[in-house]
Every structure is written in C-alpha cells, then in structure tokens.
Amino acid sequence: MLLDERISDHPAPQSGAKGPATHDSIAIIGAGPTGVYTLMELVKSDTPLFIAVFEKSNMAGVGMPYSPDYATYDMLANIGSIEIPPLTETYLEWLQRQPDSFLRPYGVDTDTLSERGFYPRLLLGMFFRDQFERILMQGRERGHRIVVRERHEVIDVSVSVIGVDVTFERYDGHRDTVSYDRLIVASGHDWSAPDLPDGVVLPNPWSGLIDTDSVGPKIGIIGTSLSGIDAVVAVAGRIGRFVRSDDGLSFELNGAEDDTRITMLSRNGLLPETDFYCPLPYEPLDVFTDAAIASACALGSAGLFDRLFHLFMQQLNVADPTFAASDMMNGVTADTFPLAVFAERLKSDPFVWARRDLQQTQRDSVSKHTVAWRYTILRMHEPFSDLYALMTDADRDRFDRGLRRVFVDNYAAVPPLSMERLLALSDAGILDVRALGEDPYEVRTLEDNNQLVVMNAQGRQVFDTLVDARGQRAMSLHDLPFATLREQVATVSNANRSQDPLRGALTEGFGLRLFQGKPRVFLAAISFLMSSKPFVQGLPGSHEIASVVARSVLEVA
The missing domain is CATH 3.50.50.60 (FAD/NAD(P)-binding domain)
Structure with a gap:
C-alpha cells in the first residue's frame, strides 16, 4: 500500500495553496538515502513544519541502487554498518532485530553479523524504508505535518521571491502545481550517457x-x-x-x-583493490591538518595543488616512512605519483594481482593489521574534495588526470x-x-x-x-530536469558571467542564489555537486550533504 494512502489525516495543501500559516512548508524531491537523511534532520526542528516528500517510484525511502527494480539478491552494498550514518538506529542494530528466517534467503547468517560486514543491497534498501517510516512517525509526534507522495514525478519548478511552485504528475497522469516556502532537490542516479552517438543506447548495469x-x-x-x-x-x-x-x-x-x-x-x-582493514572512525592526521591546509590556501589558488601535494607526501612519510622511501616514490610529483602507485599492477595480470591482494587483505582483516600508506591516502581524500573548488582550472585538470584516480581506487575498494x-x-x-x-x-x-x-x-x-557501467557522472545545469528552474539559473549565471552556472549559483549551504534575500531552492542531489566536490558520493556523502542542507533550510525558514 502506498504511504500516501496511510496518512489521509495529514492532507497536502490544495493546488496553489500553502500549508497552514503556523507551518513553514518544505518540499523534498526524492526519497532515496539523501532525502531520508534530510527528512531526519528537518524533523529535529522545534518549529512545526509542513513537509511534502515527492518520490516518482512506488516505494519511498529505498533509493534506486537498493530497490528490487535495480538490484538482485547477489548484488552487495559496498559499505559496512560501521560506515553507514545511523538513522533511528544503526544498520547493524536493524539487522540484529531481523529473524534468521528473513535473512537466510539473502545468504546472511545471524550468528556472523558484523559492523564491518557487507550485505546485499536489497537488505539495505529495506533498512532505509523501515527507517523512513520510523522518521515519519517521529516527525508527526513532534508536531510536524508530513505527506509522502509516491508515484508522483516532479516535472517543473519555478522560483519567485515569495515561494516555489512545484509542478508534478501523479500516478494517474493528473498534473497539479503546489506552492511551498522552500524546496530541496534530492534526486538520485541518472544513467544517461551523453557522449554516445545517436542510436546507441547501452543498458545500465542494474x-x-x-x-x-x-x-x-x-x-x-x-x-x-x-x-x-x-x-x-x-x-x-x-x-x-x-x-x-x-x-x-x-x-x-x-x-x-x-x-x-x-x-x-x-x-x-x-x-x-579489495576493501582493507583500517580503524574507523578515521584517526586524525598529524601533518595534513586543518591548520596546515589553511596556510596552504592562504597563499591563493595559484600553486595550491602542488602545496597540498607537498603536505600529502609529508603525511605519507610520517605515517609510512618505508613506503615513502621506496624506490617507486623516489622523486615523484603530483603528476607522476599515480604512475608510481599503479606501476606494479599495470605490469601484472589483473587477476593474478587481484588474487594476491585479496589474500593479503583477508589476512590483514583477521590480524587487524592496517597498511599505513593506504589508510593515509584514504583519510586525505575528503580534504582534497573540499579543496577542489579552490584550485585553478589547470590544477583541477591535473588532479582529475592523476591523483584523483589514486583516491578513487583507494576509497572505492x-x-x-x-x-x-x-x-x-x-x-x-x-x-x-x-x-x-x-x-x-x-x-x-x-x-x-x-x-x-x-x-x-x-x-x-x-x-x-x-x-x-562507468558509474554516476557529474551533472551540469543542462541535465537539470526542471525547465523553468534551469532557465532561471542560466539567467542569473549569464548576469554574473559564471563559467559554471550551477557552481556559480550555489551558496556554501547548497542554496541557489536566484533572487535577493535568502535562497528558496537547495540542491542536495549528489550528481549535481560532483563537479565541485569530486568525492561526495555514497551514503556518508548523502548524510553530509543532507545535514548541511537541512541546517541551511531551517536557518532561513
């Protein structure tokens, strides 16, 4: 049964209308993980809110990668409970509450459940659905009015100084427009491939x-x-x-x-690479620190990438002096470091190398041994992501062609x-x-x-x-599916002569600057943020963005 059918005591505003005057009205487009984390943060507000959640699929709260429409029993989530930001409980706690008869068909043994275990995507989708429903109940208990519109696809968005008009198409084909005070765009994956010639359509991997x-x-x-x-x-x-x-x-x-x-x-x-054992949450870095990064940034964008790489190598030398002093690291630069790291693998048969790496990581997991240089690189990828937008265009290109590949290979084990x-x-x-x-x-x-x-x-x-199967690509203004909003952003961008319209319009809180005053539309869709934050992917990224966006929305509400 659709969630909408179970909450008739919480009606949505009528066409062109807003929620009650005592409630700030907020619409969320997308009820995947980012939308769920955003809702969780919003309902913590002491101020009563009216929240409408739009989900074009028939199952809000799941997310495309974890849906039965896009995953099979064999497909694993590439993240353990210890790394999944909790909702009303942790993923492991939820798994431990499930009966053995429920988990067994998914190949999961209740006796071996672990916070570092990797489990089927379908189970993770059920976890998010369950947590979504619990957040709905908690939000209503706190005095918020929340409606969930499953099988409702938002087809256009128009922003004015007084609100946001959201036009949507229902599951029965009927179209309507409703106004809200604020809008959060938390849409998910898009598998379109614009670099393919006309007539060539490739199936996605799901x-x-x-x-x-x-x-x-x-x-x-x-x-x-x-x-x-x-x-x-x-x-x-x-x-x-x-x-x-x-x-x-x-x-x-x-x-x-x-x-x-x-x-x-x-x-x-x-x-x-095979996922490797390391302490979680991350241990602090002792060279690549906030203070050191601030000093590097204070000298400006010119040369910033090379200054950061110098700190990067200093951190590696402290954390793993044997690796840093090895022949392959001799004289490396920001541009040659990737070639040095991948050199042995490039010379090896990929399956021979993968088998050896798997065996080593399995031994390390049993002995709880951490490969210091791999763990150090893992901890530095997030600061680099935050600094990416501060680099010059030329240095971003150098980063994309080199060091970025090392980071991706490391965190995507x-x-x-x-x-x-x-x-x-x-x-x-x-x-x-x-x-x-x-x-x-x-x-x-x-x-x-x-x-x-x-x-x-x-x-x-x-x-x-x-x-x-190249994964989610970074989306641009051209990919934004709401024509009126797209035109509004382009108009502002042209006036500001911004080369990257979306990046130029975004505030630090991911609001879109379209008019004087506080933003009314907030962009929490990870695919549209990847051009300025190259590593903001996965569930931790969803939680991070959701937290920032919810805080920004509540500050302006």
Whole structure:
C-alpha cells in the first residue's frame, strides 16, 4: 500500500495553496538515502513544519541502487554498518532485530553479523524504508505535518521571491502545481550517457540487465569498478551460480554448452583493490591538518595543488616512512605519483594481482593489521574534495588526470566476496579484463547484425551486448530536469558571467542564489555537486550533504 494512502489525516495543501500559516512548508524531491537523511534532520526542528516528500517510484525511502527494480539478491552494498550514518538506529542494530528466517534467503547468517560486514543491497534498501517510516512517525509526534507522495514525478519548478511552485504528475497522469516556502532537490542516479552517438543506447548495469530478455553471448562491460562488478554479477546470475566449497568459491554454468563470455573494459585494464582493514572512525592526521591546509590556501589558488601535494607526501612519510622511501616514490610529483602507485599492477595480470591482494587483505582483516600508506591516502581524500573548488582550472585538470584516480581506487575498494566472484568467473574462463588505453574511443552499432563495436587507435572490439557501467557522472545545469528552474539559473549565471552556472549559483549551504534575500531552492542531489566536490558520493556523502542542507533550510525558514 502506498504511504500516501496511510496518512489521509495529514492532507497536502490544495493546488496553489500553502500549508497552514503556523507551518513553514518544505518540499523534498526524492526519497532515496539523501532525502531520508534530510527528512531526519528537518524533523529535529522545534518549529512545526509542513513537509511534502515527492518520490516518482512506488516505494519511498529505498533509493534506486537498493530497490528490487535495480538490484538482485547477489548484488552487495559496498559499505559496512560501521560506515553507514545511523538513522533511528544503526544498520547493524536493524539487522540484529531481523529473524534468521528473513535473512537466510539473502545468504546472511545471524550468528556472523558484523559492523564491518557487507550485505546485499536489497537488505539495505529495506533498512532505509523501515527507517523512513520510523522518521515519519517521529516527525508527526513532534508536531510536524508530513505527506509522502509516491508515484508522483516532479516535472517543473519555478522560483519567485515569495515561494516555489512545484509542478508534478501523479500516478494517474493528473498534473497539479503546489506552492511551498522552500524546496530541496534530492534526486538520485541518472544513467544517461551523453557522449554516445545517436542510436546507441547501452543498458545500465542494474535494471538494464535484469529486465533484458537476452544478453550476449559476447558481453562487454565498460567499467571495472563497483557498477561494473554489479553488471558482471547480474550476467552471472542469468547463466549459472557461485558455489562455496573447501577449495573456495567457484562458478558453475547452468548449461554446459553456454558460451557466454564477459569482458570488462577500462582505461588501464586494472581491477579494483579489495576493501582493507583500517580503524574507523578515521584517526586524525598529524601533518595534513586543518591548520596546515589553511596556510596552504592562504597563499591563493595559484600553486595550491602542488602545496597540498607537498603536505600529502609529508603525511605519507610520517605515517609510512618505508613506503615513502621506496624506490617507486623516489622523486615523484603530483603528476607522476599515480604512475608510481599503479606501476606494479599495470605490469601484472589483473587477476593474478587481484588474487594476491585479496589474500593479503583477508589476512590483514583477521590480524587487524592496517597498511599505513593506504589508510593515509584514504583519510586525505575528503580534504582534497573540499579543496577542489579552490584550485585553478589547470590544477583541477591535473588532479582529475592523476591523483584523483589514486583516491578513487583507494576509497572505492570492493568487498572480498565481490573479488572472489570475479576470480571465480575468471577461473571458469568466462571473464577477462582489457585496457582501452588513454586514447579516445567510440561506440558504434554494426548495422548488419546490431552488434556494438568499441573502437579507438588500438583497434576494435565487437560485442553482442555492451553495458555502460562507468558509474554516476557529474551533472551540469543542462541535465537539470526542471525547465523553468534551469532557465532561471542560466539567467542569473549569464548576469554574473559564471563559467559554471550551477557552481556559480550555489551558496556554501547548497542554496541557489536566484533572487535577493535568502535562497528558496537547495540542491542536495549528489550528481549535481560532483563537479565541485569530486568525492561526495555514497551514503556518508548523502548524510553530509543532507545535514548541511537541512541546517541551511531551517536557518532561513
């Protein structure tokens, strides 16, 4: 049953109307994790609020990556309970409340639940749904009026000095417009790929493979990271099953004659690292400190990246002097550091290297041993994200081409079971990995047989099915789905001669400067913030953004 049908005692404003005069009215677009965290922060307010939550799917509170429409039983969430910001309780506490009969079909044993465990995405979606409903009850108990509009898609937003008009289409096709005092945009993933030629449509790694009637037999997956692994697991689930024995994990095909072959494609042909043991929450850094960063920033944007890299190397030297003094670190610069870090992996067979890395991280997990240099890099990626916008355009480009890849490889390490699955598929002769190289590549359709070809200077590779698993890209003003709001931001940007319209319009609290006075629209959609905050992804990022946005909204309400 839709949540809207269970809260008829909390009616929404009528068309063109606002909530009662005693309530500030706030609309939230999107009820995924960011929307849930935002709602949690808003209902802490002592001032009564009227809150309307719009969710275009039929299940508010879940989020696309964790929905049955986009995930299977085998797909793992790449985060443990210890790293998931709690809602009304922690994820582990919620799991511990569930009966064994409920968890067993998901391959989860109640006796081995751990705050560092990785569990199916579907379970995490159920956790968020349950927490969303609990937050709704808590909010109403505190005097807030909250309505949830599932299967209501917001199609336009218009801002004025007195409020925000939200136009939406209901599940029955009826359209309406309602005015609110403030609006929070917390929409989720967008899998569109604008760099593909007309006529080429690639399935995404989730619903694109789950819903497709047939794939392969020759399957290409662009991306070797988290989304790429999801795509591999989705294909594997169609053709066979993973089997655990005393010899480890293996893969068995449903039919001996199945000729499915999967090729993962990436620029460098590397597989990701396996998640490594480290102390959580993060231990403080003793060189790359707030004071040291402030001193580096005080000298201006010119040269900031190199000054930060100097601090970066000093921190590595203190934390892991053996690594910092190794031959591969001799004379490295901000531009050559990535080449040094990846050198051994680039020379190795990706599966040989991945097996060795998996075995080492499993031993470290048992002994609770932390690889100091990896942990140090992990702790420095968030400060670099905050400083990205302060760098010059040239230095941001240098960062994107180099050090950013090291940070992404480090914090996007995958669960051990995910790596075991890749190795099992490789051992079965089903999976391989190829490098595309740094040259530009094109994707074309072969008209005679509808196969897809990936072409670049190194040659061409032909596939029956090609999956775009490059992950969420940074969105720009052009991607904003609300035409009137898009025009309003563009008008302000043109007046201010801003090269990046969204970045130029955003306040520190993620409000959009559209008129004189306090902002009325706040942008909490991570995909639109990635251009200025390159690492603001995942559930911790959702919580961070939600906290800032909710605080900003309540300050101006």
